[in-house]
Amino acid sequence: MQATLDVTGLKPFTKALACLSKYGDDLTIYATPDSLSLSSTNSSMSAYARYKFVKQFFVRYNVGDKKTGRDRLADGVQEVLTVTGQLLTKSLLSILKHRTVEKSVSRCELSIVEGISSDPDDEDNDSLESKLIVRLHCKHGVIKTHRLLLLTPTSLLAPGSPSTLSESRLTIGPRSVKDMIEQFPSTKTAKGNPQLVWTFSHTDVHLKSVDSFFDSKAGAQLSTELTISADEFDVYDIYCPPITIAFHLREFNASIAFADSLALPLDLRFTDPLSPLYVDLGDDTFEALFVISTSQVHGAGGGASQSRGASQAANGDGPNGNGRKRSRDEDEPRRLANRKKPMKVVQRTDVPGYHRTSEPELMPPPSSIPQRRSPQFSQPHAGPSSARREESEPLFFPPSSLSAPRPQSPLFTQHQQDPEPLFLPGSQPSQAIVDSGLGIESMSAAEFEAMFEGDEEEMELLGSQTLSQKQLMEGGESSLQRGKEEERKLEESETESDTEPEDDSMSFELLPTQESREGDKSFRPLFED
Amino acid sequence: MPSATNASAEPAKPVFTASCHDVRYLTALLRGISFSNRATVMAHEGGLRFSVEEARTMTGDSYVHSWIFDEYEYNDPDFTQSQSQTQSSQATVVPFEIRLNTLIECLNIFGTAGLSSGSKQQHKKPRNNIGDDDDDSDRDGPLDKFFQGNTKGTGMRMSYAGAGYPLTLILAESSSGPTATCEITTFDSDPEDRLEVEIDNEDIALKVILKSSWLRDALSELDPSCEKLTFFGNPPSQSNNTSRSTPSPLFRILAEGMFGSTEMDYPNDREVVETFICQEPARFSYRFSHISKTLKALQVSIKTSLRIDSKGALGMQFLMPSGQAKEDDGTLFVEFRCIPLDDRL
Numbered sequence: 001m002q003a004t005l006d007v008t009g010l011k012p013f014t015k016a017l018a019c020l021s022k023y024g025d026d027l028t029i030y031a032t033p034d035s036l037s038l039s040s041t042n043s044s045m046s047a048y049a050r051y052k053f054v055k056q057f058f059v060r061y062n063v064g065d066k067k068t069g070r071d072r073l074a075d076g077v078q079e080v081l082t083v084t085g086q087l088l089t090k091s092l093l094s095i096l097k098h099r100t101v102e103k104s105v106s107r108c109e110l111s112i113v114e115g116i117s118s119d120p121d122d123e124d125n126d127s128l129e130s131k132l133i134v135r136l137h138c139k140h141g142v143i144k145t146h147r148l149l150l151l152t153p154t155s156l157l158a159p160g161s162p163s164t165l166s167e168s169r170l171t172i173g174p175r176s177v178k179d180m181i182e183q184f185p186s187t188k189t190a191k192g193n194p195q196l197v198w199t200f201s202h203t204d205v206h207l208k209s210v211d212s213f214f215d216s217k218a219g220a221q222l223s224t225e226l227t228i229s230a231d232e233f234d235v236y237d238i239y240c241p242p243i244t245i246a247f248h249l250r251e252f253n254a255s256i257a258f259a260d261s262l263a264l265p266l267d268l269r270f271t272d273p274l275s276p277l278y279v280d281l282g283d284d285t286f287e288a289l290f291v292i293s294t295s296q297v298h299g300a301g302g303g304a305s306q307s308r309g310a311s312q313a314a315n316g317d318g319p320n321g322n323g324r325k326r327s328r329d330e331d332e333p334r335r336l337a338n339r340k341k342p343m344k345v346v347q348r349t350d351v352p353g354y355h356r357t358s359e360p361e362l363m364p365p366p367s368s369i370p371q372r373r374s375p376q377f378s379q380p381h382a383g384p385s386s387a388r389r390e391e392s393e394p395l396f397f398p399p400s401s402l403s404a405p406r407p408q409s410p411l412f413t414q415h416q417q418d419p420e421p422l423f424l425p426g427s428q429p430s431q432a433i434v435d436s437g438l439g440i441e442s443m444s445a446a447e448f449e450a451m452f453e454g455d456e457e458e459m460e461l462l463g464s465q466t467l468s469q470k471q472l473m474e475g476g477e478s479s480l481q482r483g484k485e486e487e488r489k490l491e492e493s494e495t496e497s498d499t500e501p502e503d504d505s506m507s508f509e510l511l512p513t514q515e516s517r518e519g520d521k522s523f524r525p526l527f528e529d
Numbered sequence: 530m531p532s533a534t535n536a537s538a539e540p541a542k543p544v545f546t547a548s549c550h551d552v553r554y555l556t557a558l559l560r561g562i563s564f565s566n567r568a569t570v571m572a573h574e575g576g577l578r579f580s581v582e583e584a585r586t587m588t589g590d591s592y593v594h595s596w597i598f599d600e601y602e603y604n605d606p607d608f609t610q611s612q613s614q615t616q617s618s619q620a621t622v623v624p625f626e627i628r629l630n631t632l633i634e635c636l637n638i639f640g641t642a643g644l645s646s647g648s649k650q651q652h653k654k655p656r657n658n659i660g661d662d663d664d665d666s667d668r669d670g671p672l673d674k675f676f677q678g679n680t681k682g683t684g685m686r687m688s689y690a691g692a693g694y695p696l697t698l699i700l701a702e703s704s705s706g707p708t709a710t711c712e713i714t715t716f717d718s719d720p721e722d723r724l725e726v727e728i729d730n731e732d733i734a735l736k737v738i739l740k741s742s743w744l745r746d747a748l749s750e751l752d753p754s755c756e757k758l759t760f761f762g763n764p765p766s767q768s769n770n771t772s773r774s775t776p777s778p779l780f781r782i783l784a785e786g787m788f789g790s791t792e793m794d795y796p797n798d799r800e801v802v803e804t805f806i807c808q809e810p811a812r813f814s815y816r817f818s819h820i821s822k823t824l825k826a827l828q829v830s831i832k833t834s835l836r837i838d839s840k841g842a843l844g845m846q847f848l849m850p851s852g853q854a855k856e857d858d859g860t861l862f863v864e865f866r867c868i869p870l871d872d873r874l
Contacts, residue, residue, distance in 0.1 A: 091752060091789075095750070098749070098750045131789060140796065140798050140801045142794065142795055142801060143778075143793075143794040144747075144792065146789065146791045146792075147791070147792075148789040149788065
């Protein structure tokens with residue numbers, strides 16, 4: 001991938017990175033021939049940010065080269081050329097936001113060089129690792145070249161879009177939101193993650209600060225409430241007022257700061273108190289989507305069901321048979337542990353979902369995305385190829401949900417049904433912080449199901465192999481195909497060594513394995529210039 | 530302590546006394562090498578020299594010439610020694626050690642030894658002829674240099690009575706204001722212990738003189754987690770390039786770390802590189818954590834002269850603002866010397 005930014009593009013790009021860095025440490029790059037997406041998810045997966053820069057945002061932009069073109073042919077599928085990578089947001093941001101950059105840089109070239117290159121002519125391609133190359137052309141012909149190592153993304157998470165039926169829509173300028181939020185003293189302290197409860201009624205918007213257990217240290221218990229007229233909003237379309245949502249501000253503030261710096265209005269969308277809040281903004285050349293989980297404001301109980309769910313989950317892991325199953329099971333605890341560590345409550349809340357509701361028609365593949373990294377390192381024989389396959393499909397999703405629909409791709413339609421669940425687990429942690437998930441019991445069964453259906457599908461695939469396979473079969477032709485593909489690949493990877501290149505499709509599928517493994521060893525090249 | 534001086538049999542004259550009306554330039558010199566607290570001070574006829582070292586690999590030296598002071602008086606403590614030293618006035622006598630940070634804090638006791646207040650005027654004069662486009666130059670009007678004396682600074686009188694005596698500072702902002710007297714403990718210095726990095730000036734592999742802002746930006750832009758910094762030099766001739774399609778850059782700084790690598794290429798442009806002497810391609814690596822120690826001095830300096838001899842010993846001299854209208858009289862500089870990393874490792 002090559003993208004060139006001029007001075008005018010560099011500023012919003014850097015601001016976007018600054019905003020992304022507030023959402024999460026890791027930046028996931030996803031490039032298609034039409035656009036470049038940068039996304040970031042926070043550690044508890046309760047907030048997600050994605051910037052999508054269309055081709056026109058850049059002075060020059062193209063994706064793909066001979067090699068990827070060949071792979072594409074070999075794949076034989078109508079797959080869009082994509083480039084993905086992951087790195088620490090900070091390392092890219094620190095390059096671009098340095099004060100001297102603004103003064104002296106006239107042009108910025110970003111390019112991603114995939115590992116395993118066979119082109120000896122190209123100086124940039126002399127390594128086995130994937131790299132993001134940032135080349136800054138400064139005054140007087142000074143050229144600064146930064147090479148950042150790219151990881152293979154551990155996950156490409158896609159948020160769902162809220163059901164438009166019951167959706168509430170708001171539009172407001174960044175300045176106004178900022179003024180509103182600044183009224184709350186708790187938002188001033190840099191530490192902590194304050195939460196506000198927003199009640200949208202017919203004519204007024206009511207904001208209330210939330211005293212949480214963690215905030216109480218910060219000083220006297222201070223509760224602030226603010227009521228403003230709905231006229232403050234440019235668009236005020238509440239589906240069924242009054243509606244109350246609550247969400248944390250740390251990430252939200254980052255979005256506002258970004259919107260403020262570019263003077264772009266924010267579009268807020270939400271459905272009900274349990275669904276995440278969506279914030280859109282953008283102009284002709286880029287769009288940004290922020291998804292922030294909301295938390296339960298009131299209600300009690302829920303603890304019992306959570307623990308029950310946990311035990312169920314433990315039982316559910318039992319009946320797993322074959323090798324493929326096993327690798328997933330092993331991945332799952334690691335992934336869970338990783339994700340849930342900040343708040344253990346979440347882990348419990350997350351699990352019951354799987355077992356309570358099992359809806360076979362939901363597409364499982366996206367849920368398996370996050371497990372990718374561990375199989376590669378721990379079990380190269382079975383893990384990588386199957387994980388890779390599953391992953392390469394989801395890769396397609398994130399952009400597609402935003403971009404104009406790409407027809408005739410079954411992946412896309414599946415994604416439509418599916419996206420939200422991926423996000424849900426994240427929304428629970430914050431809820432758990434505030435009121436230990438007490439609200440669950442006050443929900444209707446349908447609500448509860450809706451809340452967990454994503455997790456359930458995700459866990460299911462990972463947790464019980466036979467079940468998930470069956471679901472795959474039932475999930476429509478595409479999923480059937482995919483299931484078979486997976487099986488085939490699995491067999492292949494089990495029976496064949498990783499390095500057999502004869503078969504074109506084989507080599508493509510195994511490619512990731514090779515990349516990752518060689519990437520592991522490839523520190524050496526760095527030092528032999 | 531002064532009483533002790535009088536009571537003792539030692540000559541009543543201190544080893545050196547120095548005074549100046551504005552300590553900012555002195556402080557800038559000292560701050561530049563303040564990455565290590567243990568500084569060795571050597572006094573001689575021509576002024577003072579402060580030296581520090583880091584990890585037995587790198588040395589930093591600040592040369593405080595006598596003309597930086599309004600008055601400077603040096604009395605050789607030992608006449609017998611002085612006879613042997615008359616031929617070389619630069620020979621250092623009676624080195625002693627001092628806590629450098631303490632000295633800097635004392636100099637800044639009124640808060641007016643800061644670089645930020647003074648540096649702008651200091652930068653001014655050299656910039657006039659260089660034509661620097663740095664941001665502060667346009668803030669200074671053409672007349673600013675004439676008002677330099679009006680800025681409030683800390684005046685100082687410093688004296689050192691000899692081995693075993695403290696370094697005595699008398700500081701005042703104005704004649705009517707309060708006066709601070711500081712006595713800073715000194716320590717014996719072991720000449721054997723001092724690290725001297727020799728640079729073979731006859732055998733220079735790479736010599737670059739450039740504006741400090743280039744190097745400063747380069748170093749400050751690098752990720753602090755960098756491990757290794759490599760300087761590349763290629764002979765400036767354009768014709769006999771190597772087989773590469775792209776000409777090898779004249780001067781390149783390469784930093785490597787866990788995050789990846791960063792290259793900064795500088796072309797053969799007078800705006801960038803004022804002097805560049807390199808006979809054959811050269812590359813030498815240094816530990817970034819050492820080179821980054823120079824940033825403090827680099828930030829206030831005007832020009833940088835970077836020399837690397839054929840064995841890789843690196844010498845960096847930073848031309849510091851002197852506050853003197855006349856530049857011919859001499860320049861203030863801070864020098865760093867560093868031993869290269871062994872590339873075979």
